[in-house]
Amino acid sequence: MKLKMAAAVLSLLGGVGAGAQGTVLPVVQPLSAIPFSPVLDLTSLDKTVDPCVDFYKFSCGGWMKKNPIPADQASWSVYHKLAIDNQQFLWGILKDDAVAKDRTPVQQKVGDYYAACMNTPAIDALGMKPVEAGLARLDMITTREQAAHAIATLHHNVAGSFFFGSGVGQDAVDSSTEIVEVGAGGLGLPDRDYYLKTDAKSVKLREQYVAYVQQLMTLAGEPSEKASADAKAILTIETALATGSLTVVERRDPHKIYHMMTLAELGGLAPGIDWAGYFKTQGAGAFTKLNVSQPEFMKAVQAELMTEPVEALKAYLKFHMLTAAAPYLSHPFVQANFDFYSKTLRGVPTMPARWKTCTGGVDRMLGEALGQEFVRRTFSSEMKAKTRTMTEQIEAAMKGEIEGLDWMSPETKVEAERKLHAIRNKIGYPDTWRDYSTLEVKPDDYAGDAVRAYRFEDARNWNKLGKPVDLTEWGMTPPTVNAYFNPQMNDINFPAGVLQPPLYDAKEDDAPNYGNTGATIGHELTHAFDDEGRQFDDKGNLRDWWTAADAKGFEQRIQCVRDQYAGYVVVDDIHINSKLTSGEDVADLGGTLLAYIAWKKETAGQKLMPINGFTPDQRFFVGMAQWACENERPENLRVSAATDPHSPGFARINGVVSNMPEFKNAFQCKAGQAMVHVPACRVW
Template identity: 35%
Template sequence: MQRFRWVLTAAVMTCTTTLAAAPAATDSTPATKASHPDIGIDLKGIDHAVKPGDNFFDYANGVWVKNTQIPPDRSSTGTFFEVYQLAEKQTSQLIRSLAQSHAPAGSNERKIADYYAAYMNEANIEKLGLAPLKPAFEPIDAIKTRDDLARVLGSQMRADVDPINATNFHTENLFGLFVTQGLEDATHNMAYLLQGGIAMPSRDYYLSQDKDMVEARAKYQTYVASLLKLAGTPDAEAQARTIIALETKIAQAQESLVDSQDVHKANNVWNIGDFAQKAPGLNWDAYFKAANLDNQKQIDVWQPSAITGIAKLVGNEPLETWKLLLRYHALDDAAPLLPKPYADLHFDFYGTTLQGTPKQQDRWKRAVTNTNTDLGDAVGQLYVKHYFPPSSKAKVEELVKNIVAAFDERLDTLAWMTPATRAKAKEKIATLRVSVGYPDTWRDYSTLQIRADDPLGNHERAVALEYKHQLAKLGQPVDKGEWWMTPQTVNAVNLPLQNALNFPAAILQPPLFDPNADAAANYGSIGAIIGHEISHSFDNTGADFDALGRMENWWTPEDAAHFQAATQKLVKQYDQYEALPGLHVNGQQTLGENIADVSGLTAAYAAYHKSLGGKPAPVIDGLTGDQRFFLAFGQAWRSKIRDAALRQRLATDVHAPAQFRALTVRNIDGWYKAFDVKPGEKLYLAPDDRVKIW
């Protein structure tokens, strides 16, 4: 189970658009015809040589795919990156203008300016060398006993607030902390302990026998040795082998991504005094005291076999091996903020080798990204003032209202749903909290020290402040309105434990949402995304959480059986998609997101038709309303991705690759009529084989 349900995959990827000729209308043509200057569809990007029923992604995007190159500093490009680029440009203008200002000391504006300036001052970074790592190295070097090791490991505990893929929480620290309400107690926040301890993106990179993964491991050995040599480490090659051997053992102890998604496997509340017995090998008293968690009576252990297995390694592996690992992790984690040779080496492995990205981003872009990450709400407050007018917020809220209403109405028409389940679903949708644009309250950075000459220290202090913020929630009432993203983030999220949705301001921009564009395009693009997030409250994860966010399955056995049968059809459907030669999408791993795509598109389609008020949609530029709706959906998932990045995505992401998400349309009856899709065409599904859930 995911604590968060994101609409996107890892780094919101990229897109450059070319605009371009429409297909002939094939559904019943309404009487009204029009020419519209802004229909929200890239007409020139359509490939008319492809039948919509053979490959709808290629039909909607084929010309764009042929004419578009992935930027050299990106691993992919596409519609979401077009929106990301716009948000990046907007935030960079804000941040860079502050860098030239004379904001008062202690203000958020001054902190933003100084953080950015410190990141951009490469001469100072070169001058500092490895000196900023001294505070990290000293306690590691001072480790003499297992108790010392436990204290150092505990002091490195950090919070899981990554807005990319919360299920597959990745940290080089031994464990990670997540804080939100208890799975069974909706009134109190609880600490969740998560597996960690490895530097590569997932356990598969250490364990898979796929030839590309094997090759990545060989290059990782080279990278680790090179990084250690650069830092003046004696016998770097041997140390690298020792470090990777320990990371591999940690990876073997970790649970898989599929198992980590299962909320029932995550509901493991341990009394803090029981850790020594359940996970021997680590001095838990020393660990929790150093992590400031010793005042907790209970902790939920998300991946219990991983926690037990990793703790055993702490007790069994040589102390010196752990010290080597910790020094390397400190160096690897800090490398982007160290002198250029370290940053370049880090990018060469994580960017070029693992993602296939040939060129590192310009430093100012990296500076903007990091400022956004570490001072997110401070930048966000400025962002919404400049770029998210109340009129846009009102229009999106109206769109959300219509799609929620469509979902609610569909509950009344589902023949398979029993009255008991329908009543619970109605209760849940009635209490669903949808937040648009930005949070009601903002983070307080008044205690955060930011210096214009200390880039690594600034980052570490910001991370520590976030950890302190998460710790402060323990023992406090649950904030149902808490946001887990900043307004300038291009993403959207469903929060099962809060029964809430967040739609940040940055994703609510063209081409995903344009307040001046045709309704069909807005419903087909951002509307389907909104529907996607709403549906997570009612999917295989949502079924496990009631209206208050408590872990309580509210489906009758009959309804659960129907849902299981329907979703297994979807698993098989996605298992058939070949992303790379011999490498298929994992339908089970991506199931929750695929369900949300089908359900979200279904709800958005119903809401679009309801928005017409019983009137026929006009034909615009030769396209019917339904054609514009589905084309907008297909073009929302427009994407090109490098093979290495795609391989990583398949191993670590719960979302299917974008080109297959566009094929969701084959489960919607209206798509067949809109494009006259016939039996024998590659995407054609017989009516009984189309997955219908909501």
């Protein structure tokens, strides 16, 4: 929920290194063009594997062998490799923009932000000076009231996680309205369960987290004994907040995170906070109601503010300020942050090169400014038109599937088709670029640039209150290698970054293109009708448009998918939490089927011939599988199993094809083989 709702520490959003540590990373240079990789790569195959036994390993075994995880990454995949290629291309743009004499305002801002980030001698010389004034203000706290007031100031000034989060977003019941939202936050570990599980790995990780907290407090000048006591107190506070939080599965239910109330009612949950003063500090205009996503959590916040010693509350606020700022401070802070969040938590042995940190930072903070530079060089109008055509074909396939469903009533079909026709397709980049003209960026003030960029975005978010929803807004930057469906906007979004080889190649034959990018388009479209998306109507409003019998029929079919995926092991003895992943699993299955239907219609009447020994149908499925080729560290797999709504790559491929008779026929698989799932699951 918006910028300040995130509980993740900034280091998890991208590289945080000041330089390589441990394993020496290869020396690389900026790219003048994004490297080409084929949509269907024969060298990525492992033909010693029977495709009917393990199609993922057949399609990706060669890739997995020749693509070990780089020392500075928690995982490595086709998507991730393209993202780094895009980033290396952007690096060249930023190096030029940083030193160019005749620059546009956009080039000045992205170039100066990059230059400030790359100037590690200046950053190291400052030490922790950028946070000293803020820490000094927190040191002056002597009462609970002052601690509560400090939360408002910190939310306004720091991109950290302090007890809870707030922002402005669309009303789930009236998507045309921007409302105030307050939700859970305040944790330094990835999820509530990290505080509550009692297995040996969880206990050890909490001990390592406490050690990290103590290290950061010591770096900030606290005596070792006090830092140790503060770290334990901080864990106590965060454990109480975690206990009051909904689980990651519960948060997938939009009804469980929608509780409209007045400011007075919020005050009844947490009277220890001056809410009128809090929202005034954030810059919020007048409003009468707001959504409190987790009322029980706010009671837990109140309990902590009223019962914990003031010194413990002060220590908690200081730590969360430090851990949010650590990536922008001198090397010891950067190193400590990396050592816990990347090395310990995700198994990454080596810091990324500084250019990755700085390029990623510009994309994160000035994404639509940098995106203009990216799009101008990589994304043609022809590419946009071809992708739009494929999207429309897949939507036509969805219309046909809805019409042909034997388990859905005519009444619900009318509503489903109304929603389908209302979906907006946003491809490549925004129609109108974000205006950064009021944001000051200096080439010699990295920490200051980060704070100003946060304040700029925070103010932009609060300024939405009371205004019409901007239906043209994007939630990803143009270079991003990803895509998404927004149920309240009722739109699907495909950044230019994901529409590059090896994910899409206009010069390649249709089969692998539809299998890869087509299935991704179908995936996002199917999200409109997964177990979460189906609860929103054509206008993006949370409304039950299903008959009871149709809803029951849907649940029966999605349960088949949940049962199947719950049997897959992620790592160790940890199985997929299919209640968490079912939306993505259904989207994978439905998206592949829709892409297959659209491809067949597009090529109807054409005489398609085998290529490199593979029939057209086989090429479709291999193309579909190879987007998911990946290697992951076991530590990262454990984090993903607990927090990621996506299943691991092998399940996203084998789980899909084993339910498709089209795949069975293409590879002549037989009953009883692993890639023939019984019963075959199908929702859409």
